[in-house]
Amino acid sequence: MCGIVGYIGNQNSVPILIEGLKRLEYRGYDSAGVASINLGKSDLIKVKGKVSALEEKVKHEQLQGNIGIGHTRWATHGAPNETNAHPHFNSDKTLYLIHNGIIENYSVLKTALISKGYNFNSETDSEVLVHLIDSFIKKGNDLFNSVRYSLNEVEGAYGICVIYSDEPDKIIVAKKGSPLVIGIGDGENYIASDVNALIAYTSQIVYLEDDEIAVVYKDKFQARSISDEEIVKEVHEVKIALEEISKGGYQHYMLKEIMEQPESVRNSMRGRLLYEDGISKLGGLEGFDNRIAYSRRIVISACGTSWHAGLVGEYMLEQYAGIPVEVDYASEFRYRNPVIQPDDTMIFISQSGETADTLAAMKEAKRKGALVLGVCNVVGSSIARESTAGVYIHAGPEIGVASTKAFTSQLVVLSLITLLAARKRNLSLIDGKKIIEEIDSLPDKIARILKINDQIEHIAEKFVDAKNFLYLGRGYNFPVALEGALKLKEISYIHAEGYPAAEMKHGPIALIDENMPTVVIAPKDSVYDKVLSNIEEVKARKGKVIAIANEDDDQIDKLVDHVIKVPQTIRMLMPILTVIPLQLLAYHIAVKKGLNVDQPRNLAKSVTVE
Ligand code: M6R
Numbered sequence: 001m002c003g004i005v006g007y008i009g010n011q012n013s014v015p016i017l018i019e020g021l022k023r024l025e026y027r028g029y030d031s032a033g034v035a036s037i038n039l040g041k042s043d044l045i046k047v048k049g050k051v052s053a054l055e056e057k058v059k060h061e062q063l064q065g066n067i068g069i070g071h072t073r074w075a076t077h078g079a080p081n082e083t084n085a086h087p088h089f090n091s092d093k094t095l096y097l098i099h100n101g102i103i104e105n106y107s108v109l110k111t112a113l114i115s116k117g118y119n120f121n122s123e124t125d126s127e128v129l130v131h132l133i134d135s136f137i138k139k140g141n142d143l144f145n146s147v148r149y150s151l152n153e154v155e156g157a158y159g160i161c162v163i164y165s166d167e168p169d170k171i172i173v174a175k176k177g178s179p180l181v182i183g184i185g186d187g188e189n190y191i192a193s194d195v196n197a198l199i200a201y202t203s204q205i206v207y208l209e210d211d212e213i214a215v216v217y218k219d220k221f222q223a224r225s226i227s228d229e230e231i232v233k234e235v236h237e238v239k240i241a242l243e244e245i246s247k248g249g250y251q252h253y254m255l256k257e258i259m260e261q262p263e264s265v266r267n268s269m270r271g272r273l274l275y276e277d278g279i280s281k282l283g284g285l286e287g288f289d290n291r292i293a294y295s296r297r298i299v300i301s302a303c304g305t306s307w308h309a310g311l312v313g314e315y316m317l318e319q320y321a322g323i324p325v326e327v328d329y330a331s332e333f334r335y336r337n338p339v340i341q342p343d344d345t346m347i348f349i350s351q352s353g354e355t356a357d358t359l360a361a362m363k364e365a366k367r368k369g370a371l372v373l374g375v376c377n378v379v380g381s382s383i384a385r386e387s388t389a390g391v392y393i394h395a396g397p398e399i400g401v402a403s404t405k406a407f408t409s410q411l412v413v414l415s416l417i418t419l420l421a422a423r424k425r426n427l428s429l430i431d432g433k434k435i436i437e438e439i440d441s442l443p444d445k446i447a448r449i450l451k452i453n454d455q456i457e458h459i460a461e462k463f464v465d466a467k468n469f470l471y472l473g474r475g476y477n478f479p480v481a482l483e484g485a486l487k488l489k490e491i492s493y494i495h496a497e498g499y500p501a502a503e504m505k506h507g508p509i510a511l512i513d514e515n516m517p518t519v520v521i522a523p524k525d526s527v528y529d530k531v532l533s534n535i536e537e538v539k540a541r542k543g544k545v546i547a548i549a550n551e552d553d554d555q556i557d558k559l560v561d562h563v564i565k566v567p568q569t570i571r572m573l574m575p576i577l578t579v580i581p582l583q584l585l586a587y588h589i590a591v592k593k594g595l596n597v598d599q600p601r602n603l604a605k606s607v608t609v610e
Pocket of ligand 1: 303304305306349350351352353354355358401402403404486490603605606607
């Protein structure tokens with residue numbers, strides 16, 4: 001959740017840390033801080049609020065040093081304020097630490113440290129670590145071993161960076177459960193919780209694995225295991241252009257990412273459609289095609305928007321491949337005792353590839369012997385590396401906290417997996433070709449929807465003051481209703497619920513009156529007439545209806561208050577089109593309410609804690 005950066009070299013670390021934190025701010029943005037060592041003397045600046053506030057304070061107080069660490073926080077333990085902001089420090093102010101993750105046994109450790117005379121400034125779990133390390137230093141150990149011994153006492157998840165003014169030539173970093181990368185420069189090295197923070201400086205990246213600890217000097221690094229064995233790390237070349245992580249002239253990342261969808265969806269299918277054979281080609285699944293197609297069962301597990309994508313995947317795989325599918329919240333999967341058999345396939349979907357619950361569920365599925373596939377966006381992420389085989393969605397960096405383009409790309413990839421499995425089983429060549437034609441036509445159809453952005457903005461204007469929203473859809477569009485409601489609530493703070501349209505009469509209908517807008521996803525498909533009946537039921541209770549319908553549907557216009565038209569496609573792919581107006585609707589409502597859509601309150605882009 002939190003963003004961490006570090007620098008060691010010949011330059012002043014502080015502007016580099018601030019720049020890196022700006023690129024990581026989507027991970028957490030309630031408070032921020034930097035610490036650096038200058039000529040053996042360390043200093044620290046922290047603020048409540050955003051990195052821009054930190055930048056101002058740093059300029060004012062002229063902090064500098066060739067070695068430094070910085071942090072942007074998403075609060076878990078303790079309120080978002082300056083005291084709880086990182087870096088945390090020992091009582092001598094010689095040792096500084098930043099942490100991303102949760103120390104689960106912090107309260108036991110804290111009690112023991114207090115009994116030894118340690119005083120705590122903050123309410124955080126992280127501060128325990130800095131005092132614990134200090135206690136080992138005070139026993140005569142060097143920094144590296146003090147960190148290592150401390151981590152052996154810790155339960156939970158961490159990505160940490162530690163600096164110490166008595167050993168000012170190094171940063172100690174370690175990882176367990178939270179991401180951490182080292183960027184290799186020329187006579188200087190960088191550290192971050194996310195490659196995005198480093199691409200302005202280097203493309204040479206080392207991914208630290210769980211239970212690894214490294215000493216980073218300005219001209220080299222040494223990695224070891226927590227149990228002190230030497231580890232040889234590979235340096236990866238990461239190809240992300242700086243423009244890909246900038247706003248590119250848009251007011252918000254979210255809008256840019258919505259508008260990018262013709263291109264991102266194209267990238268998800270590029271080189272993967274074999275028209276002549278009516279099948280998809282997914283390099284990352286090579287050698288596993290038959291195993292997947294003849295799985296006894298497929299279980300899809302994910303969180304949030306990725307879980308919604310999984311629900312659509314269930315409809316796809318069951319309809320076309322005829323394989324039984326279950327979809328599970330990763331957070332529930334990991335704490336049940338799920339029945340997994342060796343001939344089950346599990347698909348884990350994650351944009352970031354770092355979601356703690358999804359990663360833990362994946363490890364559990366592996367232990368139980370399932371074939372474990374990853375569907376991720378971030379190349380080299382933990383979930384991608386942990387999976388046995390998998391497919392990248394290639395949507396490009398998604399910075400806005402509300403997931404948009406990753407969702408449509410996840411759906412494209414799920415449709416490709418479905419096509420692969422279905423063609424291996426019963427789907428005919430002709431039907432396979434038809435699906436490919438429809439997948440191939442998606443980018444143009446999305447571009448058509450984006451052209452009516454102004455119309456959607458106009459509709460949004462009328463609902464800025466709504467307190468509640470209901471989203472209804474059936475079949476493939478039920479998960480889209482859930483996703484539309486999630487988009488609205490996370491960025492506009494309007495309470496919204498998604499329901500299968502037919503479920504409305506079992507409860508939610510009691511809520512409907514003239515103040516309760518209902519968004520109904522009503523493409524012309526086999527359940528269209530039934531959805532029209534649901535609309536009538538809402539209208540009969542004076543509810544306002546916004547419908548998402550097909551371009552050739554004139555019948556619906558007179559039934560509803562507002563209608564947004566999208567092109568037609570086959571049922572399986574319809575969610576890729578119907579979700580786009582819902583993304584735009586949520587976006588415009590939030591902007592008109594004056595909210596920060598890219599950094600909504602209480603949220604973070606990458607949920608690396610439980
Ligand atoms: O990176 P992941 O796809 O694993 O993230 C899962 C959820 O945290 C994420 O989809 C979240 O719900 C988004 N804020 C939705 O917009």
